[in-house]
Amino acid sequence: MRNLFICPRNNLLGNWSGACSDAVVYPSLSAVLSSKKDEYLFWLHADIDSQQWIVASISQILRDFYNPKIVVLANSPDQSEALLALSQGAVGYCHAYSPPEVLVEVRTVISHGGVWLGRELLQRLIAVSTGLVGNKSRQVAESLALLTQREKEVAVEAAKGRSNKEIAKLLDITERTVKAHLSSSFERLGVKDRLQLALLLNDKSSR
Amino acid sequence: MRNLFICPRNNLLGNWSGACSDAVVYPSLSAVLSSKKDEYLFWLHADIDSQQWIVASISQILRDFYNPKIVVLANSPDQSEALLALSQGAVGYCHAYSPPEVLVEVRTVISHGGVWLGRELLQRLIAVSTGLVGNKSRQVAESLALLTQREKEVAVEAAKGRSNKEIAKLLDITERTVKAHLSSSFERLGVKDRLQLALLLNDKSSR
DNA sequence: GTTTATATTGTTCTTCAGGACAATATCTTT
DNA sequence: AAAGATATTGTCCTGAAGAACAATATAAAC
Numbered sequence: 001m002r003n004l005f006i007c008p009r010n011n012l013l014g015n016w017s018g019a020c021s022d023a024v025v026y027p028s029l030s031a032v033l034s035s036k037k038d039e040y041l042f043w044l045h046a047d048i049d050s051q052q053w054i055v056a057s058i059s060q061i062l063r064d065f066y067n068p069k070i071v072v073l074a075n076s077p078d079q080s081e082a083l084l085a086l087s088q089g090a091v092g093y094c095h096a097y098s099p100p101e102v103l104v105e106v107r108t109v110i111s112h113g114g115v116w117l118g119r120e121l122l123q124r125l126i127a128v129s130t131g132l133v134g135n136k137s138r139q140v141a142e143s144l145a146l147l148t149q150r151e152k153e154v155a156v157e158a159a160k161g162r163s164n165k166e167i168a169k170l171l172d173i174t175e176r177t178v179k180a181h182l183s184s185s186f187e188r189l190g191v192k193d194r195l196q197l198a199l200l201l202n203d204k205s206s207r
Numbered sequence: 208m209r210n211l212f213i214c215p216r217n218n219l220l221g222n223w224s225g226a227c228s229d230a231v232v233y234p235s236l237s238a239v240l241s242s243k244k245d246e247y248l249f250w251l252h253a254d255i256d257s258q259q260w261i262v263a264s265i266s267q268i269l270r271d272f273y274n275p276k277i278v279v280l281a282n283s284p285d286q287s288e289a290l291l292a293l294s295q296g297a298v299g300y301c302h303a304y305s306p307p308e309v310l311v312e313v314r315t316v317i318s319h320g321g322v323w324l325g326r327e328l329l330q331r332l333i334a335v336s337t338g339l340v341g342n343k344s345r346q347v348a349e350s351l352a353l354l355t356q357r358e359k360e361v362a363v364e365a366a367k368g369r370s371n372k373e374i375a376k377l378l379d380i381t382e383r384t385v386k387a388h389l390s391s392s393f394e395r396l397g398v399k400d401r402l403q404l405a406l407l408l409n410d411k412s413s414r
Numbered sequence: 415g416t417t418t419a420t421a422t423t424g425t426t427c428t429t430c431a432g433g434a435c436a437a438t439a440t441c442t443t444t
Numbered sequence: 445a446a447a448g449a450t451a452t453t454g455t456c457c458t459g460a461a462g463a464a465c466a467a468t469a470t471a472a473a474c
Contacts, residue, residue, distance in 0.1 A: 176454065389462085401462095422446085427465105
């Protein structure tokens, strides 16, 4: 199976050539339409907001080639875009800058007739399919339940994006105390910093 | 990562040893509870109607071991059983009699932090999930539209909570360049730091 | 052909976040 | 009475983030 990279920018990334010694890059599909007899693995390099291009390319490939495999390489992986690509017939969707080892892995799985997805997307699919997504607001509530009263007050302010100094002034305590409550909150919630805390406490994904 | 096969019948199948030269078989979890310090890949061999055993075993493993990986080997693969196992925390589900090549593939994907599913199950998941995963809010789309191509790529990674160093490695540019794109993004979006950026780009409130 | 937007990288500096050691006071539970 | 959870504050240190000055290359637009 030969590897064709379709990349509008027409530049071969290092991780691609690292994964496929025989990698060939084409700026567009039309450039490769000449030889159609071999079995190809197409790697479509998709920029942000190029969903239309993805759909059109997949449909064209499926129409014009014999038993093609298609992987979408996304600069900014997006779950809805991944689902779109896969539902159109792609058998893989991953980050364009994935290290060579990962790309080799993708190639192997696909050449064995498999489908390759990233871990996050897969787990999201599983969650959705199982009907276990549940209330994220419940999830947030459960997280907050792990904190003490004062820790909650500090955590929710931090999750709004306030600095330690601002929180200290707001709650009329020293900055050191804010840090103490935050460190404790990080540990209880299993996050590493305030950004992760903010993402956790601001997750509204299931209304 | 060491491979432990938990098989109530206590017999090592040929395809297992073919995939893992270091394969070790235990009849039950309790037999292996002695040494907990290494990182293990657990292969749970599930007979028909052993869903309860699967759930209990996964929960026990996740509780008692450090960063464990769990694959369920099913004698009679079943989609609902697969979803159950995966939602409990397993990272793989495949046929117990899969050929060694496939098991090696599973091992590789999992050791890289991935999740492995069979093709049919995966496509089933995609089918039911398409249309269920929401799109970005208009607000987020409008924000992203204010950024250049490269700025978007950097910004979305930062919004996930990645550090500049991680983003630099991911996009194969220097940390300085990441900072440049981020600073520019901050200005264009009118936010003061990456936390505000994350809150803006992760806002799913107006779906 | 000059300007403008984009992408890239360099150095230095300041500020902030968070961990590593802390200690003390109050209150509840056993 | 002793133990444990909670709330508070101190100092020192490391590393990351972001601004402040930069510069260079390229491609599109005028």
